Amino acid sequence: MPVTAARAELPEMQSPARGPFGIYVHVPFCATRCGYCDFNTYTAGELGGANPEGWLAAVRTELQLAAGRLGTAPDVETVFIGGGTPSLLGSTGLAAVLDAVRDSFTLAPGAEVTTESNPESTSAEFFADLRGAGFTRISLGMQSTAPHVLAALDRVHSPGRALAAAREARAAGFDHVNLDLIYGTPGETDDDLIRTASEAVETGVDHISGYALIVEDGTALARRVRRGEIPAPDDDVHARRYELLDRRLADAGFDWYEVSNWSRPGGECRHNVGYWNGGHWWGAGPGAHSFVGATRWWNVKHPNAYAQALDAGELPVAEYEELDAETSHVEDVMLRIRLRTGLPQRLLADSERERADRAVADGLLRARDDRLVLTDRGRLLADAVVRDLLS
Structure with missing residues (x-):
């Protein structure tokens, strides 16, 4: 079993000698909280004075400490900026995050650079600016094009906005664009999912992810299910919807390459493939997870505690474990x-x-x-x- 310690000082480690190396950056900010989400995210009223400028300064410091800790740091094959809602930083803020990575690490030739984005905080100009800054891949949270499904998930974008955002990203020169779908939401029908998948395919994206809705403890969705306001997701429905989604995507020329992910040839997310194939990565940001050598660790969750540790010159580690x-x-x-x-x-x-x-x-x-x-x-x-x- 792994040995776990609740302290801030990581053991000595060596830069990974083999396998892909990536950087993940966690953006903890959200305008609103979706009812199904249990990610480490914060709306304005929950930040306690933390702000994007202070967060970025702390991330920059963590990346500098990371490079020093790794010694001869490997070239970075993939960068993934996730959240939260990274697009709330705007194109200028996201470009600054990528600059912070470049200041401490060397990007490998042809590195994949991804940011997640919420459709309502993007525009054609936003995508054009990101393309110019060196991003190569966009991942958009679409979930569904059925208005009643979006309402059940507490999504605030209109049914057509995710589709328009995908087309804007493609027009800006992004060859690699992903749309995230969720299936099995109470009130969703088979036709809702088929229509959503078909409209996603028609945007010309090269990657689609599909996830069964999971009711996570502590979420608004879990409270609604517990009160009997909506039924819990059904496993048999999930299975049928997965088969419908898989068939529709296969008909459109997408192949599954991971159980929940489909792509056109060459459209696989290299960063996530690195996770699944035992690669190594440094996760920067509040609550971010990392894995280097045989050591896995995760940062303190709140942006204020995260920044305070880095202001003191310490890595913001909450806990770590050595994998046997x-x-x-x-x-x-x-x-x-x-x-x-x-x-x-x-x-x-x-x-x-x-x-x-x-x-x-x-x-x-x-x-x-x-x-x-x-x-x-x-x-x-x-x-x-x-x-x-x-x-």
């Missing part, structure tokens, strides 16, 4: 089995290979060369497949 061989193995299996490239069989112990053979016989996995790949049915039961392999 058993934990690393479990995570390798859990993450790589979700990829279309599959799980290398050499990673499995003899007993796990026997269980994998049973999963093949049950139609949940198929053997392809030296790898195990989820079947269509296996994708619907991916978590159960992992549990069975590791049990």
Whole structure:
């Protein structure tokens, strides 16, 4: 089991010698809180005086400390700015974040640079400015084009705004644009999802993510379900909607490359593929998670506590854990089995290979060369497949 310590001082670590290295930057600001969201985000009234300018200064300091801590830092293959709502920083603010990364690290030739954006805080000019600043990929939170589904999710953008934003990003020269969808919202119909997927495809984007709605503890959605105002999402409905989404995207030339992600050829999100393939990354920002070598850690959550630690010249680490061989193995299996490239069989112990053979016989996995790949049915039961392999 991993050893966990609640203290701010990380153990000594070495710069990763192999695999992709990425930088994640967490933007904690949101204009409003969506009812289903449990991310580390804050609206204006929850910030306690924190602001984007102070946050950016703290992020810049963390990145400088990170580069020093890693010694000979590897070139950065991917940068991902997530949130929260990064687009609230505007194109100037996001360009400043990327400059802060460049000031402390070297971007590899052809590096992928992504920012998440909410449609209501973007414009054609915003995307043009980001393209000029060196961003290569845009990820937009669309969720649905059905007004009643957006209302149930407390999304504030109009049904057509996400579609327009995707087209604006494409027109600005972004070859790689993602739309995030959520399926299984109470009140959604099969037709709502098919229409949403079709309209997303018609924008010309090269990547679509689809996530089943999960009711997270502590959210407004969870409180509504608990009070009986809306029904809890249904697993059978989720399975049917996933199959509908997969079929519609396949018909449009998208292939799944991870259980919840589809792309046209060459449109995969390299940053996320790095996570799933055991890559290393430094996460900067309040609540951001990092993984380098065998050490995983996460920052303090509130922007004020985050900035205070950095003002004192300390990394803002809340806790860390050292992954032992058993934990690393479990995570390798859990993450790589979700990829279309599959799980290398050499990673499995003899007993796990026997269980994998049973999963093949049950139609949940198929053997392809030296790898195990989820079947269509296996994708619907991916978590159960992992549990069975590791049990």
